[in-house]
Amino acid sequence: MAEGSITSIIRKVVFKAEPYLPQVPKPKKKISLQTKLLWCGVALLIYMVMGQTPLYGATAPEFDFLAFARVIFASQQGTLIELGIGPIVTAGLLMQLLRGSDILKFDFKKPEERGIFQTATKLVTYVVIVAESIVYAAAVYGGATEPFVLYVIIGQLMAASVIIMFMDELIQKGWGLGSGISLFIMAGVAQQILWSMFSPLPAGDGGMIGIIPYTIESAFAGDLGNVLFRSNQLPSIFGLFLTAGILLILVFTQGIKIEIPIVSTKYRGFAAVYPIKLMYVSNIPVILASALTANAVFVFQMIWSNFNPRNNNFFVNFIAQFDPTSPSTPIGGLIYYVTPPRGLDVAALDPMRAVGYVLFMIGIVIVFGRLWVELGGLSPKTAAQNLLDADVQIPGFRRSNAPVEALLNKYIPSVTIIGSAILGLLAGVSDVLGVFGSGIGILLMVDILINYYTQLVREQVEVVMPRLGAILGRK
16 A cells, blocks of 8 residues: 555544544643643642552452563553553554654644644554553453453553543643653652652661661661662662762763754844754663563563473573563573663673673664664754754755755764664663663653753743744754
8 A cells, every 4th residue: 555545544534533532622822831830740640649549350460561661651560550651652653653764644844734643643542552451451460350350450451541641642732841751751760769769668688678768777776788789679879879870971961962053044143053962862762672672571471471381492492481480580591681680689690691681782772773863753864854944054055955964964873873872881781780760760761851951941942933943942
């Protein structure tokens, strides 16, 4: 089927379905920053309450199928946010990849085209919600649950995912700041970090989970020998300083950029710079790499539990082996080397696994980084066209696509590889050494916070030049 035909079919489907789709209306007037922050707080409060509300009828599963994706999906096992933002992220990435590869052709410079694409994404999100709710509930809770109760669990997962989708839409439509997805991820990671620092609950080593109360407790007991390093992946002083160090490195690298001077062809005397950041691809490649790993672990856990529960199948053993007493723990096969040995004590038992995981993360993030530049609309060709569409030009260059593209081609491929390698290295090392909130979580939180700051700057720029502000705000 021709690409244009697929796009036309989607337009027809959207045209027929849109009148029946519930929508969050856009605000009729500009919302103040205080009001936006208030709506963000309300949405976040609802999300956190849902994260503490258990699924009715659900039994505790033997192991967590989504353990490696909890941070990305901002989800909590056994609660209403069991799937978290997973369906929204999956549908959004799928539609962006289809558009970036030109399978779907939409002109985002036209508001009506952008609206059709957003509605189509919403329809796909509904489909993904239904599919993921049924598959996940059947795989995780189906074995030990009555059919009626299983249907109730599926209904809860669907309803909760739809509520999350509407909260995300509420924030994105202008009632809040940024997006619900970013807000929920950031809050989840921050919660993990605060929990690792201040939790007063008892831990397996006889002390408290939180490193701050544990250190105070150890100081009063006159025994600080175990504060620097702790076993069983418990928070430690080493992990605290490591987390702070990773945060500083990320903030520093986010500020490294190449600035290309630009001038307006529409507003005489207006000059600015077009920044090409070292972290040009942002954290999307890390998210894709982590999602791929999580899905691979999920699939091979299912294969292992059905065909190789005793690790005696040669072919399955080559791909994945899990501990029969703890099915979420890989002990052999390829899966063993692409999942992180979290904590120094675990990494010390098999240093080659730790090194292999870090190298794997660097390699796969570079691959996804190059792929995302091409499919996500970040290539030199697309960036050059965006500059021309914003009515700006680079001094000394003709106002045409070819020379601007040639200039951008000197920088974008290089920063894509270097930035992706740095992100993969930081994510891999952070996971192995055991930072608070996980390596991918720290990367996401810093990137989201910087994006929030960028949005405030963009709002100021858009007062003068709306189209240029929209471009600069994405970098």
